[in-house]
Amino acid sequence: MSEGIGARVTRKEDKRFITGHGRYTDDIVEQNQTYAAFVRSPHAHAEILSIDRDAAKAMPGVIDVLDGKQLTGDGIGNIICGWTVNSKDGTPMAMGAWSALATQYVRYVGDAVVIVVAETQDQAREAAEAVVIDYKELPAVVSAVEALQDGAPQLHPEAPNNQIFDWEIGDEAPTDEAIAGAAHVVEMDFTNNRLSPNPMEPRSAIATYNAIEEHYTLYTTSQNPHVARLILSAFYQVAPEHKLRVIAPDVGGGFGSKIYVYPEEIACLWASMKTNGSVKWTSDRTEAFLTDAHGRDHVSTAKIGFDKDYKIVGLKVDTIANLGAYMSLFSSATPTYLYATLLSGQYNIANIHANVCTVYTNTVPVDAYRGAGRPEASFLIERLIETSARQLGISPVELRRKNFVTEFPHQTPVIMAYDTGDFEAHLSDAMKAADWDGIAARKAEAESRGKLRGIGMSCYIEACGIAPSAAVGSLGAGVGLWESAEVRVNPVGTIEILTGSHSHGQGHETTFAQLVCDRFGLPIDNVQVIHGDTDKVQFGMGTYGSRSGAVGMSAIAKALDKVEAKAKKIAAHLMEADEGDIVIENGEVKVAGTDKVLGWHEVCLAAYMAHNLPEGMEPGLKEGAFYDPANFTFPSGTYICEVEVDPETGTTDIVQFTAVDDFGVIINPMIVEGQVHGGLAQGIGQAMLEHAIYDDNGQLLTASYMDYCMPRADNLPSFTIGHTTTACPSNPLGIKGCGEAGAIGSPPAIINAITDAIGNNNLSMPATPQKVWAAYNAASTKQAAE
């Protein structure tokens, strides 16, 4: 059985994960390990009047108790946002100061104030309770809309009215004009509910200081250890890069929340130097709810205009995005360049204008979470199209088809240039798989059982890879978004792949190895993938934005090209043949059209023996490459959801969910299906169950699984999954990316289905039974009155 591109190879890494032998940060124990606990603010907004550390210091096992004044006094820099976004009037974004340990003010419940280091975790936690902090409470604000109003509590002196920036994209005047002259106009309000990320493994960090070498080692739950090292070194002044090793070992899920450098990593590194040892911290689940960057939290209004033939003439969007108490690493890009640039959806829209206002509130910072801006965009456009069809009395399928982009490349008015796609292909495949045309009979049958059946679709498009570097640089990104790879061929012919991508559930150890198998015809066991250690891999940008296939594997492909070229040169020399006649397949190096053949391992050994190499050739077989993508990639798809609502209780069952995606070339269909399943589960979670809620005083009410409802197996149907393929033209492998699509495309399909079932379009996420019941009853009351 083939183990190359397109094969359903079972995951190499699952042997250790399934048998409980994964090695996560918290599994690691350094010599003389000490443990940290953080004293956090119980108030959403307060001034720190005094901190009394004496009683805590006297507790058993306590090594040190350190606060923010000491931290800033030692020159540890403030936490930064790595993407500059200016307001439309040109003023730069208003970034408030964020110290890893608060010095004067606390701005959300969970803001870290003091770090306690002790010999055991229990001792550290006990001593944390003995730290006495005197606060002067200040009024708090948790809603972004309220934070912008006159008289709202103010968070940062740098940001008057709590506004971070007021940004726009597209041309406003022509858009207004187009909508003013439209035959039909539909307007809608949207709330995109705030979510907690909930990776299975909570965040953890072990910082170790070696005083003799003046060297730090940080084990951390990171999606991008090199970027973490760069920031820790260049901005937070923890240590110069060559004196700081960052290792992200096995990481149990991230969904975006582990992209960022958090206060705890910085404080642990600094505390390891202060205590001259190794300091370990692992978040408990409540800390994770309080301090992991949340996702979404948009409030929007949108207006769409159609001409008399139902062609879209203009789209205008106004969004207020809650960024929480501080600007997290990519918080500025998520609600702007990753959101408003996708508002064109799969449609040909000549005029789009979007305004995005970002706001500080007394809540935990908000940043990228699976999909990062694209779920917000797809929810808005796909709910708006579906609602427009219902209001204008035409089929939602027909309305979509009338407006699909059909010619590529297609330049949208909001930066993105779609390179390829076939939207009709996945639409018709999905409709067939879901038996779209047979819904009337199923509705009637459900009605006979007293149930309300509804169907809804979503035609999403998203942008992956997050590149190219020069383009994102011109938009304000503080980093390039390329990827690196190194292919090390050993003398015996086995291969190590070093990649700057990071695997935290994606299965790179398998898919990246498949790429090598495909190239040389080697067994997959002969290939090892190494990642997540700044001492081993030179540099890399990490994993987010579904970029590891399209960008990370493209870098590997480039390095493989170089290895292949050198191996062919050596083989041609050894077999006295022409380099152009050499073919590598099935682990053999052959001269085409002859019986001359060498084993792959023989060529590799020759490279290292160097007894007989072409003149002037360096020994060895190891090549590296940096790959900077030429464009974003554009996965797209059609999702169809069918639900049954119990009108007595509002309980909604998803009876069928069909997802047909175009991810370009697929390396391992089994892993891709897994990604789609997981993404759909998270999308269903957002649409029906999940909501991070703060009360008016800024207390997080959903800080445990008793109050924050995660999707469970019985909330999910058996998914029907299909694929159509248009290869991505901008990378050598034709890959588009599949990691986030499920979470991006599913929420609008679900809400479109439920609103179809209950006959009321006014339904916000999460569509809990209570909300569905109320919306259904409001609709039936209204109908009865008419």
Next chain:
Amino acid sequence: MDIGGEYLVPASREIVWEMLNDPEVLAQCIPGCEELEATAEDEFTAKVVLKIGPVKAKFSGVVTLSDKVHPESYRLSGEGKGGIAGFAKGGANIRLEESGSDTKLTYEVDVQVGGKIAQLGSRLIASTSKKLASKFFITFCEVAQTRVSA
């Protein structure tokens, strides 16, 4: 969160008013009260053990009596810190009306919590507050009964 209710206390309004101003009675009636010491007129320091859902903590804080209208009404308020459990603050507005030889006591309670109690026990605040309020007034009625019969 606002919770209210009323009780018929089997004592005259004057006796009830006296009891409401007697730290010993208050200490007896406040559920989980381990200590109540007067620090000034109408001001006390208190130590109270509270269990809200999964969180049990000892709160140290201040109890004050204010807005006094003899013998009709006052406000009993408290503010306590429970260490890592967070904080709680709130109070009860209490009104007394004569009802024959008994006294009708009406109360309104407001509670605000923060930190771990809010994170883990917010769903339980209303029911816990109701329970604590009823415990307070049931004990209060019992004490009134013994005072009157003594």
